[in-house]
Amino acid sequence: MHTEAARHFYTIPNWSTIPWMVAISSKPVIIQTMINHLSKTSKLDGILSWSLQAIETCAGSVGPDGKLVPACSGCYATTGCYNFKGTKQVRSDNKQAWKADGWVDTMVAALAKAKYFRWFDSGDIYSLGLAEKMYLVMQRTPHVKHWLPTRMAKFSKFKAILDRMQALPNVMVRFSSDAVDGTYTKGVHGSTILPNADEAPSDIFVCGAYQRNGKCDGCRACYDKTIPVIGYPAHGRKMAKVIRLAVATH
Numbered sequence: 072m073h074t075e076a077a078r079h080f081y082t083i084p085n086w087s088t089i090p091w092m093v094a095i096s097s098k099p100v101i102i103q104t105m106i107n108h109l110s111k112t113s114k115l116d117g118i119l120s121w122s123l124q125a126i127e128t129c130a131g132s133v134g135p136d137g138k139l140v141p142a143c144s145g146c147y148a149t150t151g152c153y154n155f156k157g158t159k160q161v162r163s164d165n166k167q168a169w170k171a172d173g174w175v176d177t178m179v180a181a182l183a184k185a186k187y188f189r190w191f192d193s194g195d196i197y198s199l200g201l202a203e204k205m206y207l208v209m210q211r212t213p214h215v216k217h218w219l220p221t222r223m224a225k226f227s228k229f230k231a232i233l234d235r236m237q238a239l240p241n242v243m244v245r246f247s248s249d250a251v252d253g254t255y256t257k258g259v260h261g262s263t264i265l266p267n268a269d270e271a272p273s274d275i276f277v278c279g280a281y282q283r284n285g286k287c288d289g290c291r292a293c294y295d296k297t298i299p300v301i302g303y304p305a306h307g308r309k310m311a312k313v314i315r316l317a318v319a320t321h
């Protein structure tokens with residue numbers, strides 16, 4: 072689940088531009104370039120993240136009726152700076168990069184000095200192959216606390232790999248509720264969207280970034296395995312409209 076406000080991106084092409092060369096006549100020509108980008112977001116106190124294009128890689132964003140679920144209808148990652156050409160290119164590059172041999176090694180090296188890592192500022196685990204590689208990165212970086220928000224637990228074929236990730240002591244997988252009214256299923260969901268912070272159920276941790284200009288500012292609750300559910304107060308005009316519609320149709 073992605074609730075953060077639009078933010079500034081610093082993309083770090085952290086590894087290996089791998090030019091794939093092919094000889095045409097006598098002249099080598101680059102036919103494909105794979106670049107893996109990590110993003111550093113100001114909201115997350117500069118913690119690195121790795122992302123893919125929203126919706127396109129989010130199979131769990133679509134409900135049984137074929138429409139976007141409420142939480143994804145107001146997704147911040149489809150608005151503002153996320154529509155910039157450069158931002159989209161980063162996500163497009165990443166979608167190719169993970170398939171390369173050596174991606175796991177390079178991600179592990181890139182996280183050598185990291186303490187925290189956020190998967191999917193936008194996008195989701197659209198492939199079991201990607202999930203397996205992510206697991207290896209998590210397993211080989213025990214010094215890093217990984218936060219993985221996802222909706223892929225809806226699909227039974229992802230259950231085993233997500234369970235293996237969650238079993239790692241340094242990984243918190245948060246299966247996002249589709250709701251925008253603060254509801255969630257205990258024991259299933261690790262996050263939900265709140266219409267406003269004041270109406271949060273008493274047993275969930277309320278993200279306080281809204282009180283800190285949208286910044287985590289030292290909070291690391293999302294990465295914390297001892298905090299089962301986090302409520303993110305809704306923000307943004309798009310999400311506000313989704314909530315108004317949800318309330319109107321109740």
Ligand code: SF4
Binds near residue numbers: 280290291293301
């Ligand atoms: S709960 Fe804490 S760590 Fe998570 S997004 Fe909010 S401020 Fe950041």
